[in-house]
Amino acid sequence: MVTMLDVSRKAGVSTATVSRVINKPEIVDEKTRLTVQKAISTLDYRPNLFARGLAGRSSHTIGIAVNGFSSPYFGLVIDGMEQALARVGYKTIAESNRRGAEGEREAWLSLIERRCEGVIIHSANLSDEELKHLMQQHPSSVLINRLLPDFEHRCINLDNFHAAEIAAKHLIDNGHREIAVITGPKRNFEVKDRINGFNFTLNNAGLKLDKDLTIEADFSGLSGQEGLEKLLATGKKFTAVFFHNDEMAAGGMETCRKANIRIPEDISIIGFDDVAIAKHLTPKLTTVRQPLREIGATAGLLARAIANNPNDADHLPRTFQAEVVERASVARI
Amino acid sequence: MVTMLDVSRKAGVSTATVSRVINKPEIVDEKTRLTVQKAISTLDYRPNLFARGLAGRSSHTIGIAVNGFSSPYFGLVIDGMEQALARVGYKTIAESNRRGAEGEREAWLSLIERRCEGVIIHSANLSDEELKHLMQQHPSSVLINRLLPDFEHRCINLDNFHAAEIAAKHLIDNGHREIAVITGPKRNFEVKDRINGFNFTLNNAGLKLDKDLTIEADFSGLSGQEGLEKLLATGKKFTAVFFHNDEMAAGGMETCRKANIRIPEDISIIGFDDVAIAKHLTPKLTTVRQPLREIGATAGLLARAIANNPNDADHLPRTFQAEVVERASVARI
DNA sequence: AACTGACGTGTAAGCGCTTTCATTGCAGCG
DNA sequence: CGCTGCAATGAAAGCGCTTACACGTCAGTT
Incomplete structure (x- = not known):
């Protein structure tokens, strides 16, 4: 392993100077700098990160x-x-x-x-x-x-309140009035914000969220699937559902398929995140994109x-x- | 930052002993070992990785x-x-x-x-x-x-030859005779192996791969989409296509949807890799799973x-x- | 009783860098 | 011509650890 000492010898300077060339090139004389740089590259020298770290320089x-x-x-x-x-x-x-x-x-x-x-x-x-x-x-x-x-x-x-707001708005703008939602775990703060933002927007539009139409799930595909089943089981009418992530939305689509429910004709679905699967689902999933x-x-x-x-x-x-x-x-x- | 020296002082031993306790506990007397371990945990000591690395110990x-x-x-x-x-x-x-x-x-x-x-x-x-x-x-x-x-x-x-073999076999076993394939970049060795394995199996079954029915693509979804378009444009008959990865298979499905071709009724599709999207496609993608x-x-x-x-x-x-x-x-x- | 080993521990020399402080050389000044 | 001050460099002291080596101690020998 070639060390700084090797370089310094080759360049005929001290290790201190080599170190300077590497870390603060501006403070060393141009001529020396060039010699040192040449030595560095001909020897193919690479500083030892551990030594650097130990000696206190930042690790970058x-x-x-x-x-x-x-x-x-x-x-x-x-x-x-x-x-x-x-x-x-x-x-x-x-x-x-x-x-x-x-x-x-x-x-x-x-x-x-x-x-x-x-x-x-x-x-x-x-x-x-x-x-x-x-x-x-x-x-x-x-x-x-x-x-x-x-x-x-x-x-x-992410501004989760706002994100849920635009999701709600999108649904409302498309004429939906009875809207269900399948949330993530409610102890998560982002889940709370999404719920609040969603409710807020619904209220503003003169609608309100039916307690029975919001199901707490755990972000997994399976929980989305089951969530929608529960929703269906209530017998209540809803034309759209907002899932707190795409994974769950995919699960929801699955139960629709099984139940012979057409998307979006019978039920509209909006997801959250916009991860890779979203655009591969059928139909392609409308979703709220996070700028990840x-x-x-x-x-x-x-x-x-x-x-x-x-x-x-x-x-x-x-x-x-x-x-x-x-x-x-x-x-x- | 608490160092080994702190620990050694607290335990009334030398740093060498502390080091031993950490790296080769068996060689230090049980009593000392216990004292040192207690000191370590009460001080919440964590060895400095850089010092360790520098001093030559393995980094684990x-x-x-x-x-x-x-x-x-x-x-x-x-x-x-x-x-x-x-x-x-x-x-x-x-x-x-x-x-x-x-x-x-x-x-x-x-x-x-x-x-x-x-x-x-x-x-x-x-x-x-x-x-x-x-x-x-x-x-x-x-x-x-x-x-x-x-x-x-x-x-x-991965045994790519074998993987392609089983893909081919699966298609053949299901009665397919005219089979197309959309490959990855041919300079990749795994692509070569897949092509060979596929051909080998086809030949063994008395079939052969039509040159016009194999298209080189680049593993991207778009290239899969275009690949299938090209295939369709040849006007040749084929009942199944083997894609060298799932991403391209998804692209191919997209093409089918646009062209109003039903999967699997009109064309069967088999993918490769079994990544997350595979099970979310419609229909769900039959694919060759790598044990990633x-x-x-x-x-x-x-x-x-x-x-x-x-x-x-x-x-x-x-x-x-x-x-x-x-x-x-x-x-x- | 002197001698050997084995065992447990301490001492101290690095590992390859950075950085402070001291030194040198030299331009610019009175 | 002797000063000051600055720019460029070197000497050397660590950074926190590992480990070769040396040093007791205390059994178990002879």
């Missing part, structure tokens, strides 16, 4: 902890982050949460251990209390999909800014707006 | 470089790897390739720099020559989805074994068998 990497890499949702977030960060010379490292609060804490710490300058966390299981504690202890971490009191400027979120890549990108940039240059952080948005992607699962009636 | 992490985190394909591979490795106390770090050969090399090196004990690489763009060079230089890296001459024992692959998680898991384990205990490596499989998942897009005729 931002970490992100998610639950499972195979989620289409987080895949996009990470991708967005990775690309934005790469553009400013930063590396991304992704870690997979083990399940539960313990797993989330573990992943977070592990990222810190890796000396990530910033860490971005999606936590569903840690309590506000503990989250606050960790946020305090690790000042350049940022949360996504969670709004932690007192740490709002370090949280990145953008959220990832901003989270990454924010973490970096907080770590290095807190002023920059102010310019970054903390909340994002969804938009509805009109496809073919909502009928005008 | 395996890295993987893929192109983009949002691919449903690699998502599963990484997930499988992560879980298998976690089970043996190893960490996974995933890095996203930048495009092209240069990007792949870069990601590889970057993983090495992070002192990953082993590295697992998916390379589509590096030449065999360069790959060999890198494999030599970094003895505990393993390749997935590529078969590099002279390094077969460090390559993990298992491939990931084995790749991770293999890299680790090569790094630590070459003998263990022998037991691990290098090639995996696909299976067809029968759903609803292939008709019996």
Whole structure:
């Protein structure tokens, strides 16, 4: 392994100078700089990250902890982050949460251990209390999909209230009056916001949400399927249903197929997220798109800014707006 | 930050002993070990990975470089790897390739720099020559989805020949005689294997592949869509088409829908991979499933074994068998 | 009783960098 | 011509850990 010492010898300077050439080229004389750079490239030298990290230089990497890499949702977030960060010379490292609060804490710490300058966390299981504690202890971490009191400027979120608003509006504009909804777990704050936004819009339009027509599910396809079955079982009339994610919407479509219910002729369906499957469903799913890549990108940039240059952080948005992607699962009636 | 020195003081021993407790607990006296462990946990001490890495201890992490985190394909591979490795106390770090050969090399090196004990690489763009060079230089890296001459024992692959064989067999068994195929890029070795396996089976059954009925595409949905259009334009008769991945199959279905061709009544379709969208298509896609998680898991384990205990490596499989998942897009005729 | 090993532990030398502080050389000044 | 001040560089002290080596201690020998 070729070390900085090798380079310095080859270039006839001290290791300090080599280090400067690498980290602050502007402060070394042009001539020396050139010699050193030549030495670096002819020796094919690459700094040892561990030594660098130990010696205290910043690692130029931002970490992100998610639950499972195979989620289409987080895949996009990470991708967005990775690309934005790469553009400013930063590396991304992704870690997979083990399940539960313990797993989330573990992943977070592990990222810190890796000396990530910033860490971005999606936590569903840690309590506000503990989250606050960790946020305090690790000042350049940022949360996504969670709004932690007192740490709002370090949280990145979709404007779920608004997102549900436009979903409702889309349905109403298309003439729907009896609307059902299948929600995510109600303890999630984003679920609450969606419910509120949805209700708000319905109320404004002089409609109201029938309690029996809102079912709590758990974001899984199966729960969507069963949710719609329950809805059907009530015998109540409804012409449209709003699912809190696409996965559940796909499940819902499945029960329609089984029950011989036509979409959108008999029931209109609107989803949420716009993940890959949405456009492959039949009919193609009209859904509320989250700007996932953008959220990832901003989270990454924010973490970096907080770590290095807190002023920059102010310019970054903390909340994002969804938009509805009109496809073919909502009928005008 | 609490360091090993703090722990050693608290426990009244030297740092060397603390280090031993962490790395080779068996060699320290039980009593001391307990004191030290208590000190560690009351201080909430966590070793500094950089110092560890620098001082030469193994990092207990395996890295993987893929192109983009949002691919449903690699998502599963990484997930499988992560879980298998976690089970043996190893960490996974995933890095996203930048495009092209240069990007792949870069990601590889970057993983090495992070002192990953082993590295697992998916390379589509590096030449065999360069790959060999890198494999030599970094003895505990393993390749997935590529078969590099002279390094077969460090390559993990699907048995593509067999996979295509069973796809063909499935079609033939269902009575199909005129079969079209839409392939991936032919320079890919796995594509070649699939073509060979497919042809082989067809020939064995006394059929042969019509040159006009095989179209080269690029694995994208759009290319699948266009591929089927071209097929239709030939005016030749075919009752089934084999797509080299699900994405393209979805595209093909799209074409059918537009052309008012019923699946599977008019044309049967079989895909490849079995990614998330497959079961959401209408009709549900019959496809050849790759054991993606298992491939990931084995790749991770293999890299680790090569790094630590070459003998263990022998037991691990290098090639995996696909299976067809029968759903609803292939008709019996 | 002196001698051997095995065992448990401590001492201290790095690992490859960054960074502070000191040093040098030299232009510009009175 | 001696100063000051600045720019460019070097010397050396860590960063927090691992590990070779040395050093007791205390059985079990002879």
